[in-house]
Amino acid sequence: MKVYLAGPEVFVPNAREILDRKIEMTRMAGFVPVCPGDLEAPASMTGKARGLVTSEINERLMLSADFIIANLTPFRGIAADAGTVYELGFMCGRGCPAFAFTNTTAGHFERVKDYYDGEVKADASGALRGPDGLELETYSMADNLMLDGAIENRNGVIVRHAAAPGELYTDLTGFKECLAIAARRLLG
């Protein structure tokens, strides 16, 4: 079985090293790894054209995969990386199993509450809202309900692990646990 390895580690300085570690760990777990960077746009392509071709290549890689393991660690803010979330949706839309990990144990509600510096109040109907009026989800989930729901409703898991601050995108403890769970559930 082929697994698409999605995550924001493609943006770290030693991305190649981290991806290679993930690839090696995936093979050890009995799966065939597929990840962004396996194929790249021609070096001559720049700007927006390069972005469009990269998107096309990554979608083609996803189409070759049977399931996904997504790194949902919050990225430049309180939510998971948008590219990774897109890829999670893409694979779920295809009907594939999904597993995920996040390198923070703080849940979605706690992070949004922190974003509002704790200034969260119930409205007349009891819904909790920030000072901007936007409602908070209160489902004890790792991220937006569509992400947690997608994964759990597909018999997947979201592994939460408290990585050291400097290792938010390089700690692969949660990834390893995802591989072990996926192996039990999909290769069993």
Add this chain to the structure above:
Amino acid sequence: MKVYLAGPEVFVPNAREILDRKIEMTRMAGFVPVCPGDLEAPASMTGKARGLVTSEINERLMLSADFIIANLTPFRGIAADAGTVYELGFMCGRGCPAFAFTNTTAGHFERVKDYYDGEVKADASGALRGPDGLELETYSMADNLMLDGAIENRNGVIVRHAAAPGELYTDLTGFKECLAIAARRLLG
């Protein structure tokens, strides 16, 4: 044709009013609207169970739709709402056309640069990175390349509109333009 109307307007205080306006505009454009909230989890369900059922209901609604119009306006930070991005990926994974709008004209690169207070430097290979070492995409796109790429490679568009700050999630100018473009391309 049925269109799934994705966006963070479900979190605003007058969500029902905004969704009803979107539904009405969608019908006027010649499409059948499908949107989160059309079906809801039983009132008795609370907590995580409610979140899981809501996710399942929204996925079922998406499966009934032929394409998507997503509101990618940045939400609680620099990127589009994670739930909306998941839904965009889901519909694209199913092979459906996709259109989007955002109520800011600032692109992804500008927003990430602002996030780093302008402290962005090129590394030895020429890649631009923030003080945390994370690379910036420089593709002149509205959001992460997987979002823009998905939409543009499917012959869709991302309409950028400068809404007033107080109307970031209620201004439907870009939505109206998406409907008009989708009608020309899909109903032609």
